[in-house]
Amino acid sequence: MTSLPKPIYARVTLIGLGLIASSMAHAMRANGLAGEIVGYAKTPTTRATAQKLGFCDRVCDTAAEAVAGADLIVLAVPVGAMAEIAAGIAPHLAQGATVTDVGSVKQAVIAAVGPLLGPGVAFVPAHPLAGTEHSGPTSGFATLFQNRWCLLTPTEQSTPEATLRLRSLWEGMGAKVQEMDPAHHDLVLAVVSHTPHLIAYTMVGVADHLEQVSNSEVIQYSASGFRDFTRIAASDPTMWRDVFLTNKDATLEVLGRFTEELFALQRAIRMGDGDQLHAYFTRTREIRRGIIDAGQDTSVPDFGRVHAPVAPKA
Amino acid sequence: MTSLPKPIYARVTLIGLGLIASSMAHAMRANGLAGEIVGYAKTPTTRATAQKLGFCDRVCDTAAEAVAGADLIVLAVPVGAMAEIAAGIAPHLAQGATVTDVGSVKQAVIAAVGPLLGPGVAFVPAHPLAGTEHSGPTSGFATLFQNRWCLLTPTEQSTPEATLRLRSLWEGMGAKVQEMDPAHHDLVLAVVSHTPHLIAYTMVGVADHLEQVSNSEVIQYSASGFRDFTRIAASDPTMWRDVFLTNKDATLEVLGRFTEELFALQRAIRMGDGDQLHAYFTRTREIRRGIIDAGQDTSVPDFGRVHAPVAPKA
Numbered sequence: 283m284t285s286l287p288k289p290i291y292a293r294v295t296l297i298g299l300g301l302i303a304s305s306m307a308h309a310m311r312a313n314g315l316a317g318e319i320v321g322y323a324k325t326p327t328t329r330a331t332a333q334k335l336g337f338c339d340r341v342c343d344t345a346a347e348a349v350a351g352a353d354l355i356v357l358a359v360p361v362g363a364m365a366e367i368a369a370g371i372a373p374h375l376a377q378g379a380t381v382t383d384v385g386s387v388k389q390a391v392i393a394a395v396g397p398l399l400g401p402g403v404a405f406v407p408a409h410p411l412a413g414t415e416h417s418g419p420t421s422g423f424a425t426l427f428q429n430r431w432c433l434l435t436p437t438e439q440s441t442p443e444a445t446l447r448l449r450s451l452w453e454g455m456g457a458k459v460q461e462m463d464p465a466h467h468d469l470v471l472a473v474v475s476h477t478p479h480l481i482a483y484t485m486v487g488v489a490d491h492l493e494q495v496s497n498s499e500v501i502q503y504s505a506s507g508f509r510d511f512t513r514i515a516a517s518d519p520t521m522w523r524d525v526f527l528t529n530k531d532a533t534l535e536v537l538g539r540f541t542e543e544l545f546a547l548q549r550a551i552r553m554g555d556g557d558q559l560h561a562y563f564t565r566t567r568e569i570r571r572g573i574i575d576a577g578q579d580t581s582v583p584d585f586g587r588v589h590a591p592v593a594p595k596a
Numbered sequence: 597m598t599s600l601p602k603p604i605y606a607r608v609t610l611i612g613l614g615l616i617a618s619s620m621a622h623a624m625r626a627n628g629l630a631g632e633i634v635g636y637a638k639t640p641t642t643r644a645t646a647q648k649l650g651f652c653d654r655v656c657d658t659a660a661e662a663v664a665g666a667d668l669i670v671l672a673v674p675v676g677a678m679a680e681i682a683a684g685i686a687p688h689l690a691q692g693a694t695v696t697d698v699g700s701v702k703q704a705v706i707a708a709v710g711p712l713l714g715p716g717v718a719f720v721p722a723h724p725l726a727g728t729e730h731s732g733p734t735s736g737f738a739t740l741f742q743n744r745w746c747l748l749t750p751t752e753q754s755t756p757e758a759t760l761r762l763r764s765l766w767e768g769m770g771a772k773v774q775e776m777d778p779a780h781h782d783l784v785l786a787v788v789s790h791t792p793h794l795i796a797y798t799m800v801g802v803a804d805h806l807e808q809v810s811n812s813e814v815i816q817y818s819a820s821g822f823r824d825f826t827r828i829a830a831s832d833p834t835m836w837r838d839v840f841l842t843n844k845d846a847t848l849e850v851l852g853r854f855t856e857e858l859f860a861l862q863r864a865i866r867m868g869d870g871d872q873l874h875a876y877f878t879r880t881r882e883i884r885r886g887i888i889d890a891g892q893d894t895s896v897p898d899f900g901r902v903h904a905p906v907a908p909k910a
Contacts, residue, residue, distance in 0.1 A: 362870075411819050415884070430819055470813050473803050474822040480865075481795055482821075484858045486880040489787050492853065499784050501886045505725050505744055507796075508788040509887055510824045516884035519877035526865045526873055537862055539806065541855070544798045548851055551794075551840045556676075559840055563833035566800040570729070570830035572815045573823055 286450040292317040295352040297345055297367055298359035299323040299332045300518075301413060302384045304422025306356065307337035309455035312424040322348035323419070324359075331419045346374040354451070357383035357395070362524035365394035377402040380444040384410055386471060386521070388435045388464040390528035396439055404444035407435045409467065410457060411475075417518040428456035435464040472532035476525055477540060480533065482514035483522075600764045606631040609666040611659055611681055612673035613637040613646045614832075615727060616698045618736025620670065621651035623769035626738040636662035637733070638673075645733045660688040668765070671697035671709070676838035679708035691716040694758040698724055700785060700835070702749045702778040704842035710753055718758035721749045723781065724771060725789075731832040742770035749778040786846035790839055791854060794847065796828035797836075 294316040296303040303321070310316040321338035322345045323329050333341045342348035349355050349371045357364050364383060375381070381403055385391045388407050399405050412430040414421065432452040436445050449459045462470070489500045489508065504512065526533055550558040608630040610617040617635070624630040635652035636659045637643050647655045656662035663669050663685045671678050678697060689695070695717055699705045702721050713719050726744040728735065746766040750759050763773045776784070803814045803822065818826065840847055864872040 411817055431817055433817075466808075470809050470817060473806060473809050474814055474817045476821075477802075478799055478821040478825055480861060481799060481858070483877055483880050484854060484861055485792055485795060486883050487857050487876055488791075488850065488853045490879060490883055491857070492787060492850070494780075495784050495787050497883070497886065500788055501883070501890045503725055503745055503747075503784060503788045504887050507790075507792040507828055510828060511792055512880070512884040512887055514821055514824060515877070515880040517877075517881075519874050519881065522877050523870050523873040527868055527870055530865055530868075533865060534862065536802065536806070537858075539802045540798060541858070543801050543805070544795070544851070544855070547794060547798055548848065551844055551847060554841055554844075556837050556841055559837040560833050562801060563797055563829070563831075563836050565804060566797050566826070566829040567831075567833065569800050569804055569811070569815070570826040572811065573818050573826055576815045 286447060288314050288454075289317045290315050290447060290451050290454060291353040293320060293352045294318070294354045294356065295320045295322070295348045296338065296356050296358055297322050297348065297371070298357065298363075299328050299338075299341075299419045300358060301417050301421045301426075302410065303356065303358035304332070304335070304337055304419045305412075305424065305426035306358070306384075306422075306455065308422055308424035309427060310451075311337065313454050313456075315451055315454045316354075320348050320352060328419055335419060337419075337422065345371050349374050349376075349379075351376055353379055354448070355379060355381045357381065357385070357391075360518075360521045360524045361385040361387050361391055361528045362520075364391050365398065368395040368398045372398050372400065372403075375400070375403050380404045380406060380448065382406045382408045382448055384408060386475065386525050387529040388433075388467045392435070392437055392464055396437060399439065403439075404441045405437065405439040406445050406448045407437065407440075407464065408448060408452070409433045409435070409471070410452070412457075413517070415513050415516040417521070425456065427452070430457055432457040432459050433467055434459060434461045435467050436461060437464070468529050469532045469535075472529060472536045476529055476533050477536040479514055479517065479522060480526065480537070481540070482511040485511045486515040600761060602628050602768075603631045604629050604761060604765050604768060605667040607634060607666045608632070608668045608670065609634045609636065609662045610652065610670050610672055611636050611662065611685070612671065612677075613642050613652075613655075613733045614672060615731050615735045615740075616724065617670065617672035618646070618649070618651055618733045619726075619738065619740035620672070620698075620736075620769065622736055622738035623741060624765075625651065627768050627770075629765055629768045630668075634662050634666060642733055649733060651733075651736065659685050663688050663690075663693075665690055667693055668762070669693060669695045671695065671699070671705075674832075674835045674838045675699040675701050675705055675842045676834075678705050679712065682709040682712045686712050686714065686717075689714070689717050694718045694720060694762065696720045696722045696762055698722060700789065700839050701843040702747075702781045706749070706751055706778055710751060713753065717753075718755045719751065719753040720759050720762045721751065721754075721778065722762060722766070723747045723749070723785070724766070726771075727831070729827050729830040731835070739770065741766070744771055746771040746773050747781055748773060748775045749781050750775060751778070782843050783846045783849075786843060786850045790843055790847050791850040793828055793831065793836060794840065794851070795854070796825040799825045800829040 724746040
């Protein structure tokens with residue numbers, strides 16, 4: 283746990299004002315981590331909503347204006363939009379400023395953004411493993427990062443001081459921070475996040491396309507497993523399109539493994555090999571126990587979803 | 597909503613005392629639906645636990661003894677164990693008794709159990725779409741079925757009176773009841789439950805087998821999507837083995853569709869077809885909205901999982 287004097291940054295500029303940026307604003311304010319919080323978003327509607335909600339001290343109409351004089355600039359836009367934003371702000375960045383991002387893919391962001399930044403600017407790529415299925419400026423809240431991981435993937439453009447300071451900010455917002463090689467990050471995320479999302483999207487699409495079972499049946503009877511997939515598959519389409527396009531290699535590799543294992547289980551079903559199925563399902567149960575033991579999820583049944591009490595009837 | 601005088605059955609016997617049976621016992625007792633609740637389980641440990649917890653009025657050491665004089669007998673064992681149990685109890689059933697089950701597959705249970713029951717006994721297959729990832733007699737609770745569906749799949753062995761009475765019991769435990777053709781039930785469940793479970797098991801298995809990413813990394817960083825899969829994949833291995841072996845045709849059909857769609861999305865990723873991905877992900881988001889509108893899940897972010905408050909630091 284590193285602890286710098288507060289506020290850690292005199293001025294933080296958030297570019298893109300969705301779930302992550304608005305949650306950062308709430309968390310920085312709740313913990314006194316930023317002297318001033320400045321915001322910019324591409325669409326006038328989002329800027330107006332942010333202005334009304336008041337989680338930034340100022341909302342600017344241009345990115346250039348927003349980054350002027352900032353110590354930390356956070357790129358919180360979909361991965362595919364990072365390069366254009368970086369190109370636009372680069373000439374306006376203060377000497378000694380740090381640029382970071384919150385993208386779910388790191389190699390592609392580093393390749394796109396890094397070369398656009400001048401030598402007097404540090405670049406510390408970051409990825410908070412936090413989110414909900416909701417998006418937009420109204421969905422942020424101060425405790426989103428509490429007890430969640432934030433992965434930093436420093437490059438040769440990250441000075442040790444800039445990395446340490448950013449770590450301190452994330453810790454101040456309640457996150458646990460780990461440094462990781464960018465390529466390894468992308469593979470790990472392909473396993474724990476990107477491929478599961480693609481699979482969930484696919485399963486929901488299959489249900490939608492199946493003509494013998496109506497959508498209303500799928501919706502009514504979803505409680506038996508399917509609805510957990512729909513939650514994952516309800517995430518922001520633009521963000522996820524960009525994730526798959528920019529983390530293509532790792533996602534395709536993990537998908538290949540997935541298909542291989544799925545075919546093995548499918549064959550076991552077809553051949554009636556109950557022992558193989560039972561052994562497989564027993565092993566996966568242990569991984570769940572590991573996740574609960576590691577404090578990464580609740581052991582309360584059904585995630586603690588509320589089951590209404592039964593009112594005794596007359 | 598049908599309403600019969602209470603208690604609806606003078607004596608209910610539960611065979612198998614896991615999550616579903618123990619929840620039924622709690623719910624029947626809380627709502628005064630059964631005059632006496634009798635229980636039987638195969639293993640002495642389960643019987644002892646049930647005895648200690650006291651959710652049955654009596655726990656018997658043999659199934660034959662447990663079913664004697666019962667008005668309703670509930671088979672609450674894994675689908676693959678139904679036939680053996682039914683064969684064992686058939687000679688001991690009272691004339692006019694009703695047998696039901698709570699299996700996740702209906703055609704296979706009907707084919708296995710139906711022929712074993714004598715002409716004086718009604719058989720009304722049922723499937724409550726409720727459960728958690730926990731199993732065993734300690735995991736039951738009275739509100740498990742509240743606002744959840746229970747599907748009845750009557751056959752020529754189900755008299756209208758027996759079906760009506762069983763419907764009344766499930767409604768008394770808080771469930772919404774729907775009748776359905778057994779074959780259609782098995783297909784619907786293959787879509788909303790069985791295939792999603794197999795896919796979740798597979799994804800967790802892939803993560804376990806991938807040598808470049810350690811299990812501790814998978815566990816630590818699971819919050820980003822993967823942990824929802826592990827919850828599903830933590831369900832009872834014996835129950836699920838039996839589901840796949842006995843609902844083979846429908847599961848394999850839906851799996852075939854799944855693979856087809858997955859390959860289409862995989863190809864879109866490989867070819868960089870962002871428009872196709874975006875359109876697909878937008879459509880699946882609408883299905884999630886339908887599920888929330890239908891009251892089948894909470895719209896609270898992240899299922900309402902508790903995010904600890906950020907303590908302001910000095």
